[in-house]
Amino acid sequence: MTETATSRTATLRARAEIDLAALRANVRTLREKAPGAAFMAVVKADGYGHGAIPCARAAVAAGATWIGTATPEEALAVRAPESGIPADVRVMCWLWTPGGPWREAVEAGIDISVSGMWALRELTDAARTATRPARVQLKADTGLGRNGCQPADWPELVGAALAAEREGILRVTGLWSHFACADEPGHPSIAAQLTRFREMTAYAEAQGVRPEVRHIANSPAVLTLPETHFDLVRPGIAMYGISPSPELGTSADFGLRPVMTVTASLALVKEVPGGHGVSYGHHYVTPGETTLGLVPLGYGDGIPRHASGAGPVLVDGKWRTAAGRIAMDQFVVDLGGDTPEPGSEAVLFGPGDRGEPTAEDWAQAAGTIAYEIVTRISSRVPRVYVNEGPVGQPGDE
Known part of the structure; x- marks a missing residue:
């Protein structure tokens, strides 16, 4: 694997990892069609x-x-x-x-x-x-x-x-x-x-x-x-590894692999009592004592506000859902009592290999298409390119 100058070990609020080996493989698959x-x-x-x-x-x-x-x-x-x-x-x-x-x-x-x-x-x-x-x-x-x-x-x-x-x-x-x-x-x-x-x-x-x-x-x-x-x-x-229409088939059905993975580091994990309002308008109120995780991404980063209350995130091996309103810079997930450390990875979407949501899952949550989900990720989220080598290098098998 190769990567851009932004080190994989650097501390980042969030990142959009772009797998160029996947893109090259998608091009070859499409050329065969x-x-x-x-x-x-x-x-x-x-x-x-x-x-x-x-x-x-x-x-x-x-x-x-x-x-x-x-x-x-x-x-x-x-x-x-x-x-x-x-x-x-x-x-x-x-x-x-x-x-x-x-x-x-x-x-x-x-x-x-x-x-x-x-x-x-x-x-x-x-x-x-x-x-x-x-x-x-x-x-x-x-x-x-x-x-x-x-x-x-x-x-x-x-x-x-x-x-x-x-x-x-x-x-x-x-x-x-x-x-x-x-x-x-x-x-x-x-x-x-x-x-x-x-x-x-x-x-x-x-x-x-x-x-x-x-x-x-x-x-x-x-x-x-x-x-x-x-x-x-x-x-x-x-x-870019995304199906143009779920009616036609999934990415996997066509032999394509999603190229972008968006992740963030949890900014805060805290215990709250039952009945606690979460985010603007209190559209989500905790049903009981629980833990909340703060994901430092919002609609200013391209995360659709229309996915408030529905956007899926993988945290600590489990799917969580955006609790309440997605704000400009952040949103909250209900961790159900789990206590991952601040800095733990929250995966918004990717290829799905690790059980994480996909861009299509976010599209469904926001009532839009996966094209919009990936295209709207703003420049505030650093792109980190991996597997940049030419065809034939490791990662192109």
Whole structure:
């Protein structure tokens, strides 16, 4: 096992341990699901809370040849020389607003997603002054209703992009879209979107577009819809070892291992009498004489307040539950008379190997999805990276 500069023996209030061997193994498992497609490792939102750059490097070591980001700032950080991402790994960015850093992205060689004419106009204006042609991917709205070009507007966008390509200021490198309900098995929108995607890509290609890649498969589609894999797949949450939908199966069902483990050191253990109110609003009152443990994490650290009274924690080998309101910096668990020492480990979630809760357990407690649980863990919780070595080192068996 290898670890970042933060020592494993250092005293930390809390930590989010990121197992990069697990991430590399997940990438290999997902690549096996789509052996004929290139692999884009999606590291938006700081790698779903895991750390974009370390996770991008680990994914590349396991065979990813593309990195996917949402914002231009994320893409430029991945493309920066200090990131350590090889220059031949392509980087794509898809969430642009007017006035964005178009020229910087063009000159960095980033694949820029365009969904409408306003974006194409801003991009082409920037590309005319850049030192290299822009790499552009046209996004089709096949039914998600978010970003992407509507079918009725597709001919205009394709035609304008081809005109700019003939001018030599850009190259259309990709055609792509995104599913709305791939995480809901059998949903009729899946087949409808796939048909629409085939129609829209066929139109673009008939007009002269020669894309390097066509892609629509997100995590659930990679796992369950092989007909959607095309030239490239874009796993996001699955790369971090979390199932995109409990309806599809658990992480273990897909051969994936959760990458993040969040722990804290108990800040206090004390005896209290029965009838003692706990935390704001006294929504929990001790049913009898007991012991309380103080976990020094709260919604300021990304622990969902909606999980008050339900969030599970492993302390001293037993599952405990957040007693009363989760506050900004801390919450309380009822230890039922047990007296672990202050400093004892409280495991909020992890892979589940030691009987600890998982991110999915917290999602259920908070009425949300596991994506949100890991992504919202704030920068106040130090990330500690373990098993950072390349594929083939111990921990990659």
